[in-house]
Amino acid sequence: MTETKLNLSVTGHWIDGREARTGNSVTDIVNPATGTTVASVPDGTAQDVDRAVDAARAALPGWASTSPADRARAMQNLADRLTERSEEVAIAVSAEIGAPITLARFGHAALPPAVAASVAGLAAEFPWSEEIANSLVVREPVGVVGAITPWNFPLQQIMTKMAPALLAGNTMVWKPAELAPLTARILAEAARDAGIPAGVFNVVYGRGSVVGEAIVGHPGVDMVSFTGSTAVGKRISVLASETVKRVGLELGGKSASVVLDGADLGLAVERTLASAWTNSGQVCGAWTRMIVPADRRDEVVDLLGKAAEQYTVGDPADETTRIGPVASEAQWNRVNGYIERGVADGATVVVGGPGRIPGLEHGAYIRPTVFADVDPDSVIAQEEIFGPVLSVLTYENEEEAVSIANNSIYGLAGAVFGEPEHALRIAKRMQTGQVDVNGAQFNVLAPFGGYKQSGNGREFGRLGVEEFTEVKSIQR
Numbered sequence: 001m002t003e004t005k006l007n008l009s010v011t012g013h014w015i016d017g018r019e020a021r022t023g024n025s026v027t028d029i030v031n032p033a034t035g036t037t038v039a040s041v042p043d044g045t046a047q048d049v050d051r052a053v054d055a056a057r058a059a060l061p062g063w064a065s066t067s068p069a070d071r072a073r074a075m076q077n078l079a080d081r082l083t084e085r086s087e088e089v090a091i092a093v094s095a096e097i098g099a100p101i102t103l104a105r106f107g108h109a110a111l112p113p114a115v116a117a118s119v120a121g122l123a124a125e126f127p128w129s130e131e132i133a134n135s136l137v138v139r140e141p142v143g144v145v146g147a148i149t150p151w152n153f154p155l156q157q158i159m160t161k162m163a164p165a166l167l168a169g170n171t172m173v174w175k176p177a178e179l180a181p182l183t184a185r186i187l188a189e190a191a192r193d194a195g196i197p198a199g200v201f202n203v204v205y206g207r208g209s210v211v212g213e214a215i216v217g218h219p220g221v222d223m224v225s226f227t228g229s230t231a232v233g234k235r236i237s238v239l240a241s242e243t244v245k246r247v248g249l250e251l252g253g254k255s256a257s258v259v260l261d262g263a264d265l266g267l268a269v270e271r272t273l274a275s276a277w278t279n280s281g282q283v284c285g286a287w288t289r290m291i292v293p294a295d296r297r298d299e300v301v302d303l304l305g306k307a308a309e310q311y312t313v314g315d316p317a318d319e320t321t322r323i324g325p326v327a328s329e330a331q332w333n334r335v336n337g338y339i340e341r342g343v344a345d346g347a348t349v350v351v352g353g354p355g356r357i358p359g360l361e362h363g364a365y366i367r368p369t370v371f372a373d374v375d376p377d378s379v380i381a382q383e384e385i386f387g388p389v390l391s392v393l394t395y396e397n398e399e400e401a402v403s404i405a406n407n408s409i410y411g412l413a414g415a416v417f418g419e420p421e422h423a424l425r426i427a428k429r430m431q432t433g434q435v436d437v438n439g440a441q442f443n444v445l446a447p448f449g450g451y452k453q454s455g456n457g458r459e460f461g462r463l464g465v466e467e468f469t470e471v472k473s474i475q476r
């Protein structure tokens, strides 16, 4: 097993550039493919947060006074150090959330250094200061940033915060997800090895209700950058209001893939299924509602059935596996409950369905599922499932297609398939932070974030750096 190749356990937080031991209890990290404990990390306290915030505050003046060019070099170094350790990252993520090893290598491990490098490349053109009439407008760091992240892309979720925040001269205290903290030490060591000074980047492991809330409420933290569920995002907004902190929220989604008349149905099916099922559907921007012309419903369903056969479910350590388990037994129960709900509410099961997979009863394996004939107002069409479940909905005319796509409290991502100009017109009408036309490539420089209850900030690219700056106008 891959999980025995590395010792992933850590005995302390990472504060002021080194391991900070604690006498606390530990949290066991469980591989959802096997149910076995693969490592443990400390279960932090509010006092651990105090120490980390002290270190971040002490490091702030020095780091903030370095030049953007120096900080950009540090972010490029960070990318290089992480690339050197990418196999360790892949094994850790595969063990903690059950990600298939191939996806772990090409997604979980490869994307974070690409993001760090892209951020390094922004420094030269960034408007650190500009003249506006008689004003000199300067962008300064916000200060100490508290980062709180989910388990679905453990290293990627922190990198979209760490690289822009540090480039802008901030320091950071990070709480990784309790379920998936095993790349945090690798990242902290990579930061040290990249020449990022002690105290600039600190890690405190622990629970959201303890360590997370201590960060959000801390008077020494100037901004909270959160990625996770909408429910927790709301709670964080309330807690942060006590100290009028800036809050960046990247929350849940229920994104639509709109298929127009004239679309390449084969392409639409292939890309939409991949979006809905990759990483066992545990992707915030996944296109989980496929909205198709009523008179093409049978054709689409037929193609989805065939495309689904390509998705081998199984042991994440096997290089041919395309779908592993979901991240935990708790997640299995939640997702399976939604599949049962879809059946009970009268949706047609095209592929999958509730229950365990024969031969894979001992891990958190969900049957990847496609539903057709889904009512746009039903629970499975409205709530974020966060598992490998795609719903097919039909429309009679284009107005209806747009209104079904926008019939959501969320607005994170989406897709349109069709003749390019036509698809662009529809993309402009979607109330969502991203739309991909005809399966276009992901762009690490394009702002990513939510309309409506999917959040209030943007990550990636220049806008992702702006989020971590204060603006000062000096009149002369």
Ligand code: NAP
Pocket (backbone or CB within 6 Å): 148, 149, 150, 151, 152, 157, 175, 176, 177, 178, 179, 206, 207, 208, 209, 211, 212, 213, 216, 227, 228, 229, 230, 232, 233, 235, 236, 249, 250, 251, 252, 253, 283, 284, 285, 384, 386, 412, 450, 454, 455
């Ligand atoms: P979650 O339950 O909201 O947890 C996210 C993080 O918040 C975890 O580190 C969690 O700690 C912490 N937390 C929980 N309660 C807290 C509190 N009261 N105060 C401060 N921190 C608290 O989300 P999840 O289940 O890990 O991740 C799935 C969700 O994230 C989905 O809704 C998904 O859509 C969303 N997501 C959004 C994006 C985006 O970019 N928009 C990207 C990925 C995921 P624990 O680990 O102890 O629970």
Ligand code: MG
Pocket (backbone or CB within 6 Å): 029, 030, 031, 032, 095, 096, 097, 179, 180, 327, 328
């Ligand atoms: Mg786990």
